[in-house]
Amino acid sequence: MSTTASFDRVSKKYGRATALWPTTLSLRPGVVGLLGPNGAGKTTMLRLLSTSLPPSAGRITVVGFDVTESHTNRVEARRRIGYCPQEVTFPRGMTAFAFLDYIAVLKEWKDSRTRHQEVRRVLDLVHLEDRGSMKVSKLSGGQRRRLAIAQALIGSPALLILDEPTTGLDPEQRASLRGLLSGLAGTVLISTHQTEDVSALCDRVLVIDAGAICFDGTVPELLATAAGRVHIGPTASVCAVQTWKTGTGLVRSVGGQPAPDSFVIDPSVEDAYLLLRPDRRTTQGVNQ
């Protein structure tokens, strides 16, 4: 499969703080999930990939264009990228249709007839076809989120970058979005805190922490890292990364030394993600 985008020793610094350590990776068609705690560098990575942010070092290639090389290449890449930022401040006074129409012009859809068709198509995709004439300010939070996703879908981009797209969506809308994304032909990179979305949708998972990728593999491979490390029993495991009392009254422990009367259960993506985090919490637990 051809590479849609790649990082070659890409790093990003904000002043003296390093947001992303030198990173090398390539993205191919399919849905890729990007997991990581707040401040891990997820948004920085997505903004670098979307060409919104220049890297401090390294080379970024999108659909064959080295975006760090020239402005012309960046423009060519942008023609093939759809990006939905984490937080969108919508323009005042615009209807949903006018908002998408304006962005379609910014994406070089010059002919008004085909542009309007495209706007209607993406409104349909996110199930906002009957909200086109409504002012954006009148839409609900979930509808605005879907509108933000719709703008990223304009032109069926080869690389679709979504920063926490399911925030504010109800379970039905999330399931609908999964259906939409799983049917796309290109490469989809989703940054999310929703591990269920990753397990339900993604072919590949990247876990980033403190500006460095600490896992790159498939969902089964991620689950395999946690195999035999999640327990349930009457008492918590010693030095577990996380424990909580379940609805059955038993305590679920992620990591740590299992209590004698506990038993192993299948890990979830969330368990595996929690276990991938650096050892500092476990170490802290031992020290305490």
Added chain:
Amino acid sequence: MSSTTTSGSTLGVLTRQEIRNYLKHKLFWFGAAITVLYIVLIAVDSDETFGETTTLYMIAPAAALGVLGLVTMFGLTRRSDRAAEAAGAVAVPERTRTLALASAVVVPASLAFVAFLVAVVFYYVDPPESHTVWPEISDLYVHATQFGGGVMCAIGGPLLGLLLARYLPKRGVAVVAAVVLVLITILMQGLFEGGQPYRVFWFWTYFHGPYSADSDHWTRLPGNPFIWVAYLAVVCVLGVVTAVYHDPESSRPTLKKLAFGLLAVAIVLGVLSMTVGYPEIIHNPLPGEF
């Protein structure tokens, strides 16, 4: 990949969008209503009071299209920026959006030009009284001040709004700027004798009128309105270039050279409009009707 069916340039398409957005803006409609009312009053009112002052000053287009245009354009620019930010990085750069927004000044400029034409026509249909325009003031002199104070202000105000939105994109900036603009206009309209020569560096100023500290005669202030109009035009172009310069991906070295060149030309024209042609204050020998 985007299906970029070609139907004109992106700048052309975006300009049409921004013109439509300008035309739909409520504040523009408010300003347009005042300007149209002004045009109607010129047409129907043969009374000398209106004919003498407001027609000569073009105060309605200057305020209703120029000052309000500042706020209108500021809002449109912020709206465009927010839309672009919502899409992350798009193929159309900020400078293209800036040029499209700048091109939308054709809307207030056209309306102000119509007001100017009506004022010119009625200047001849119903000539002003001799205590307002006297032989030392030519018809062309009057029309130059009308054009500068009307049409150029209707262009300059919105362009100032664009410039502010580019460099000070904070909430409330446009309203504060409009208030400051009015205050500066009060100072720069030529009421204070010491500052009269320098008032030509301001868009919203006067060249002659019924204000005089020492007499009740209409007064022609120093300054050359013909060069002043050229100065205003250069300042407008400089404003657009400075707004385009804000785009980090623009060709900044070229724009910087262009901006400094325009600034030099503007300074020369400003100084010339201050010094060449009409250096002295001249009072109309006929007393006015204050």
